[in-house]
Amino acid sequence: MVTAAELIQKRGRHTETALTEAEITEHLAAVDGWALQDGKVVKTFAFKNYYQTLAFVNAIAYVIHADDHHPELIITYNRCVAKFDTHSVNGGRGGISENDFISAAKLDAIYRQAAQ
Ligand SMILES: C[C@H](O)[C@H](O)[C@H]1CNC2=NC(N)=NC(=O)C2=N1
Secondary structure (H helix, E strand, C coil), rough: CCCCCHHHEEEEECCCCCCCHHHHHHHHHCCCCCCCECCCCEEEEECEEEEEEEHHHHHHHHHHHHCCCCCEECCCCEEEEEEEEEECCCCCCEEECCCHHHHHHHHHHHHHCCCC
C-alpha cells in the first residue's frame, strides 16, 4: 500500500517508467481529492480569495523547482487547479509516473499549512 506520508519523503527524479493502471489506482487512493482526468492527475484547491490562491502558488514553487516537476496550473479568484503528468514515459508519449504522485502529496502537505 502506498501512503502520502511515504510519497512526500521521496524526491522526483527523471524516469521513463510509467505506472500501470493498477498502480495509478493504488496511488490515487493515497492522495486525497486527486483524480485522473484526460490523462493527468488533477486536483482543485479552494481558497478564500485571490491573495490566498496566489500565496499557495508561491509556496509550491520551491518543491516544484526542487523536484523539477511542473504542474499545469489554472489560477482563478479562489481556486487553483493543478495537473501533473510525465512527459518522458511511454517512449516520450507521456503518461503517469510516481513523480506525479510525489508532487501531488507535496502540494497537499503545503495546502494543509496554508491560511484558508
Ligand atoms: C528535463 C526536465 O526534467 C523535464 O522536462 C521535466 C520538467 N518538468 C516536468 N513537469 C512535469 N509535470 N512533467 C514532466 O514530465 C516534466 N519533465
